Amino acid sequence: MKINSYNKRQMSRIYPRGNRVDSSNYMPQIFWNAGCQMVALNFQTPDLAMQLNQGKFEYNGNCGYLLKPEFMRRPERQFDPFSESPMDGVIAATCEVKIISGQFLSDRKVGTYVEVDMYGLPTDTIRKEFRTRVVPNNGLNPVYGDDAVFVFRKVVLPDLAVLRFAVYEDTGKLIGQRVLPLDGLQAGYRHISLRTEGNFPLSLPTLFCQVSLTTYVPEGLNDLVDALSDPRAFLSKEEQRMKQLASMGIDSSEIADVPSTGGGGNAKRVGGGGGGAGGGSSSGLGGTSGQLSGSIMSNISGSGETSNVSSNSTKKDEKKDDPKFDPISISLLQTDKMYQKLIKKQAKELEILQKRQEKDAVTMLRNHTLITDKLNTSHAKERSSTKRSVNK
Template identity: 30%
Template sequence: MDELTAQTSRITMDSSLSTQKITLPFAPSMLNYIDKIYSSLTSMNQPNFLTDVQREPTGQASTTKEHPAPLATLAAFYEYLASPEASAMRAATQMDLSAPITDYFISTSHNTYLTGNQLYSESKASAYTNVLLSGCRSVEIDVWDGKAEGESSQETGDSSATSGSNSSDDEKISSCKPRRGSKREKLKKMTENHRHLRALSQEVGKLEGFLGHHKPSTSSGSSGESKASGSAIPVPGKPEPRVLHGHTLTRETSFREVCYAIRDSAFVASDLPVIVSLEVHACLEQQQTMVEIMEEAWKGMLVEVTPELEAGTVPPPPLKDLKRKILIKVKHVESVDEGGDREAKEKAVYTQHMEALKQQKSPTSPDEASKTPQTPESTTATPHKPSKILQALSKLAVFTKGFHFNNFAQPEAKVPSHVFSLSEKAVREAHATDGDALFEHNRHFFMRVYPNGLRVDSSNMDPTFFWRRGAQMVALNWQNFDKAMMLNAGMFAGEQGWVLKPPGYRGSDAQPGIIEPRRLDLTIEFLAGQNIPLPAGHTNENKFYPFVTCLLHVETPDDSFAASEDDTESEKTGYKHCTKSVTGVNPDFGSQKMEFATVSGFLDELTFVRFKIKDNEWMHNALAAWACIRLDRLQEGYRIIHLNDSTGAPTEGALLVHITKKYS
């Protein structure tokens, strides 16, 4: 527990905003402006500074003897600006927990176990600890068969094909039986695949080097990797499931260790529920072992399965009813009660289909082929293989039952507890062909979006596009801190990983009505900064030339085509401004202004203002610090923007700005 306590102190993504304060005294660059602002405001005899200048709600703009009015004295003004109340990001309000769980956006991780890229990085149980302590509420586990004694990892399927795992609920399940084929054939195939993967790995390494990416350290949090707190000892000689990215060179970790890491850290940063998404490649025998491990590790944390809940007909419960609960998402299979003799039916259909395929392949000439009778089953039926998910495992998914997506008219699309998992590409295609059906589905039911399989460098898609389509779980690679992770931080800061959707996006709305976008004129004046962190690898403050880039992430008509790139269309059409570069870690920006005029067609809750401080270098502007604030939480007046470093960790860095928002 000492390790968890230490890691909790380093929480960045869901850190309490009460820690966002400045240690006095201010740097000279900041003091120069603060003194001038105080003199100007007091000379004007400004009686309502908090309401008239800072635009604080009337009920919140109160003062006490312990906390006098900010303009009472210069010292009081210093104290106010150094306090959390002066932050540019409004503190998260107490959230309504009474809505159904499908009415919330959920902070979600993709391939949580990985510490780096998708091809050759290491899998660690501590990765779950890190993301859960950082506010993540939905994690993913890829489960493969464990090795029998004396068996190599290649013989159990983890490196026997090219990379391509895509987080679908319909992945092939590896067999517990030994694979057929000669040892020479296996060795030849393994050698070819390893050579191919190694070549891909080298190309990714070159790309990372060119882009200035750094592989995340795999050493952090590993001290307890093989000693999960309180984990039961595995049965000697019995293989247990492993966690890794299949068909790649990634190194494995233990499913048991992962489950206990989740147990120990799931409810440290928040008591709101955690969703565990299982991508199962293990055989039925080891799936039973999975069930035993989860029931042992998460005892008291799983939702009790009743016949009504198992049937999947119960509406999703309110969020408040699932505190300190772990929800398992796994592919749903019918029980015998639901489908009669399910296995016999499935085998009969599958056998019939395979016989039809054999008949289609048997002719050796066009004439013979034309004589082959074509039945409706042989031309239109699709393979329906016997289920490869154990019933005991499937029934653990209570409010998050995974179903394969075909279209929004399929019967499963109306099952209250269903979850559709789609790739980013599939969601974009669904939006292009039937955007209304996509949005309406996501108002009522769960959708999880995951990155395309080609993102082998663990890059991320822009999550804002998918949030605007109503998708609750947009899975990101947390091991790569990029633009998407900054936006995720802006969405969930201080919210404990669950954010209530805006009106019009919720299935519980009595009268959904029309979502009314707004028009905005936003002005941000940059005065000064202090304690700006240097970019990674930089040591000379005198050769640091910071400038600020401000980006307004707002939906545009072309967003669906450009959001997959590093800069969305909204960042290329007038919603991106930069200051001139200045000098040092305590810079004076000289009151440089940025104006975003007549911005229209947006919702405050799904629009983000992102700040990046970069070093003005020749050919490469290295990122030094950043901040991201949701527009509905961006406060007006004289404010402090608190900065994180390039890895997402909070710093002492800050910007003094003046913000105005005018709506029409």
């Protein structure tokens, strides 16, 4: 907490200790989480720390500068890098990565597998946990199957998180790797080109993946989020009953009393007219529209036959309301002014290209004829000189 507050108003530089005689590196992610501006590494050692550093700063074209997130720059915001809950104003994310296949990973028949790691805050860091199965004897185009789906359920701070894709041989030798910032990823199917251990681009090896990025939803609130995103799919039972009644021509305002429990044959009065003529012995809608028996209410709420009729009539009403569009034919499109204009432009360009090609062909034929004549003349001179020398 204190070093974060310090780095909001001061510059700090971190560098390897002098007793690192093997030129090893420390993990820079820890100091990036603390808001340190300059994190120096030993560039002569292409290890994991250097790969994270180069992958992170590759996001803006390797210009050497990245802007820290806003909450790490504003003095009134407090940031704890060891927090496990999302910050105010920062939306946690859920990342799902599916490794589908690899292309041109190796020119030898070796087994390969892929590891997917995430580095960020301590609560976001996941290492050596997600790994595909080994595809034996196929380094050209291995397919890792449908089980290679890795879900990072809760990413508290996506702005500081990075994903690392690493492809290994079955012996543990690194084939290629790639480090990508999470906030720079785009959802969908992606071909990820790989880099060497020193972060130099490999010409052919790629990974074919599917990336899915969504907002993090806490456990137990999925139904609520689905209801908010699509309210019509989560109508209450009472609203469904009202729709069924409306499809039968009964207005909900006419119902004076609705039974709270599914009773047997108690009659319920509808509307204001009609005295006591609608007794409990009624088993259907009577001649007057002002009465409705309890058995009818139970049938409306529980009978599958009535529900089917109501849903079918609702579907018919929805079909009536659907707009109808006349299909557009090809002949109609061909009469469009823009289409005619493009056709004329294409014909004009084709004519210009044909004239240019004919001109080039004539020029080339003339040049070839001149070259052929020169060769014939030189050959004739050499032949005559050879004859003269032989005759002498």
